[in-house]
Amino acid sequence: MEFAAPAAEKHEIVIIGGGICGLATALALHRGRDILIDENKERKIEHVIGESRCLQRSDLITTLADELPIGTIRLGSEVVSIDLDSVTETPRLLLTCGSYIDAEIVIGCEGGRSKVAELLGLKASRAFDVGVIRGLTTYPNAHSMPHEFRRIRKGKIGVGMLPITQHLIHWFVNLPTHLLSGDKFPNDPKHIKQMALELIKDFPSNIHETIELSNLDSMSAAHLRYRAPWDLLLGTMRKGTVTVAGDAMHIMGPFIGQGGASGLEDAVVLGRCLGMAMSGIEGNNKKEKIAKIEAGLDQYVKERRMRVLGFSTITYLIGIIVGSKSPLIKMVAGFTLAILLRDRVSHVHFDCGKL
Known part of the structure; x- marks a missing residue:
C-alpha cells in the first residue's frame, strides 16, 4: 500500500x-x-x-x-x-x-x-565553567545610581550593575560553576534570589538592597554557553x-x-x-x-x-x-x-x- x-x-x-x-x-x-x-x-x-x-x-x-x-x-x-x-x-x-x-x-x-x-x-x-544569575530591580521613586556600568569582584564572585532608566537597574552575579552544588541551576525565582543574596553576603549593603528589591519574574540562572x-x-x-x-x-x-x-x-x-x-x-x-x-x-x-x-x-x-x-x-x-x-x-x- x-x-x-x-x-x-x-x-x-x-x-x-x-x-x-x-x-x-x-x-x-x-x-x-x-x-x-x-x-x-x-x-x-x-x-x-x-x-x-x-x-x-x-x-x-x-x-x-x-x-x-x-x-x-x-x-x-x-x-x-x-x-x-x-x-x-x-x-x-x-x-x-x-x-x-x-x-x-x-x-x-x-x-x-x-x-x-x-x-x-x-x-x-558548549558551557563555560561560569554561571550567571541575572535580574531587574524597579525603584518606584527613582534610584541614585549614576548611569554607568559598575562591576565589583570579591574572590571568585563578580557583581555587575547598570541602570536602564532612572527607575530600573539591570544586575548580574557571575561565578564559577564549581561553587554550586550539582550540574543544574534552580528554576524557582525565590530560590534564585536567595542564592544570589547568599553569594554576595560580603559585598556592600547597596548591592544587597538592589538584589533584595529585584523583580522575581525577571530573575534567571544559567550556565553561560559559547560556540x-x-x-x-x-x-x-x-x-x-x-x-x-x-x-x-x-x-x-x-x-x-x-x-x-x-x-x-x-x-x-x-x-x-x-x-x-x-x-x-x-x-x-x-x-x-x-x-x-x-x-x-x-x-x-x-x-x-x-x-x-x-x-x-x-x-x-x-x-x-x-x-x-x-x-x-x-x-x-x-x-x-x-x-x-x-x-x-x-x-x-x-x-x-x-x-
Missing part, C-alpha cells in the same frame, strides 16, 4: 526564532515577500546589555515585532525537525502541531541549541538554501555585551546579501533562482565569519579567565586577550553597512 506525502504549507522564507535576530531579519527581508516566523519561545529572555547602555530585551523585541506586517508572525508553533529533500534539497519543517512547511529559504535564529545549526553540521554549543572559535572558523554555515544567524551561529558569553548587537548586524548583512541576490531573479527558472539564493547566502557567511570569530574569541578568553581554576591557563588567556584588545573599544566601532 502506498501512502501520499503529507500536504505542506509553502512559504518563500521561514525564520525560526522570534528573538532579536529573528525579528530584525524578518524586517530586513519583508519587502513584499512571504515570510513566516516560528517564535520558538524566544521572548522569555528579559534583558540585554551592551557597551555602556542597557535595555530590556523584551522592549526591543516588542518594538521589532510591532514593525512587521500583520500576519508575518506565527504564534503557538515550534519546529520539531527540519530536513532537506533528497532530490530538490528544498527545506521541509515539521511543527509541533503535526503540520509541515516547505520553504525556499530557512534561516535559523533560534539560539544556542539550534536545530538548523545541527542540520548544517555545526558542533554543539568555540575554531568551530566558527571551520564550520559549515550554509547548506542549500538554509543558514543561521544570531546565537544559532555564534552564541557567546555576555562579557563584552555584543550578543544582541551582533544579531542585529547579522540581520542587516543577511538582508542586504539575500535581497541583492533575489532582486536579480526573473522568470520561473527554479534552478537559477536557487543558485542565486545560495550565492547570496555564501556572501552573507563570508562577510560575517571573521567578524563573529573575533567576538567569540574575545568572550571565550574572558570566560576562561573568569571560570578556570588554573592560574597558568588564566595567565595565558589574559596575555592573549591583552594582545587582541589593545584598543578596548575597537570591537564596538564597526559598520556593517546598509540594507
Whole structure:
C-alpha cells in the first residue's frame, strides 16, 4: 500500500526564532515577500546589555515585532525537525502541531541549541565553567545610581550593575560553576534570589538592597554557553538554501555585551546579501533562482565569519579567565586577550553597512 506525502504549507522564507535576530531579519527581508516566523519561545529572555547602555530585551523585541506586517508572525508553533529533500534539497519543517512547511529559504535564529545549526553540521554549543544569575530591580521613586556600568569582584564572585532608566537597574552575579552544588541551576525565582543574596553576603549593603528589591519574574540562572572559535572558523554555515544567524551561529558569553548587537548586524548583512541576490531573479527558472539564493547566502557567511570569530574569541578568553581554576591557563588567556584588545573599544566601532 502506498501512502501520499503529507500536504505542506509553502512559504518563500521561514525564520525560526522570534528573538532579536529573528525579528530584525524578518524586517530586513519583508519587502513584499512571504515570510513566516516560528517564535520558538524566544521572548522569555528579559534583558540585554551592551557597551555602556542597557535595555530590556523584551522592549526591543516588542518594538521589532510591532514593525512587521500583520500576519508575518506565527504564534503557538515550534519546529520539531527540519530536513532537506533528497532530490530538490528544498527545506521541509515539521511543527509541533503535526503540520509541515516547505520553504525556499530557512534561516535559523533560534539560539544556542539550534536545530538548523545541527542540520548544517555545526558542533554543539558548549558551557563555560561560569554561571550567571541575572535580574531587574524597579525603584518606584527613582534610584541614585549614576548611569554607568559598575562591576565589583570579591574572590571568585563578580557583581555587575547598570541602570536602564532612572527607575530600573539591570544586575548580574557571575561565578564559577564549581561553587554550586550539582550540574543544574534552580528554576524557582525565590530560590534564585536567595542564592544570589547568599553569594554576595560580603559585598556592600547597596548591592544587597538592589538584589533584595529585584523583580522575581525577571530573575534567571544559567550556565553561560559559547560556540568555540575554531568551530566558527571551520564550520559549515550554509547548506542549500538554509543558514543561521544570531546565537544559532555564534552564541557567546555576555562579557563584552555584543550578543544582541551582533544579531542585529547579522540581520542587516543577511538582508542586504539575500535581497541583492533575489532582486536579480526573473522568470520561473527554479534552478537559477536557487543558485542565486545560495550565492547570496555564501556572501552573507563570508562577510560575517571573521567578524563573529573575533567576538567569540574575545568572550571565550574572558570566560576562561573568569571560570578556570588554573592560574597558568588564566595567565595565558589574559596575555592573549591583552594582545587582541589593545584598543578596548575597537570591537564596538564597526559598520556593517546598509540594507
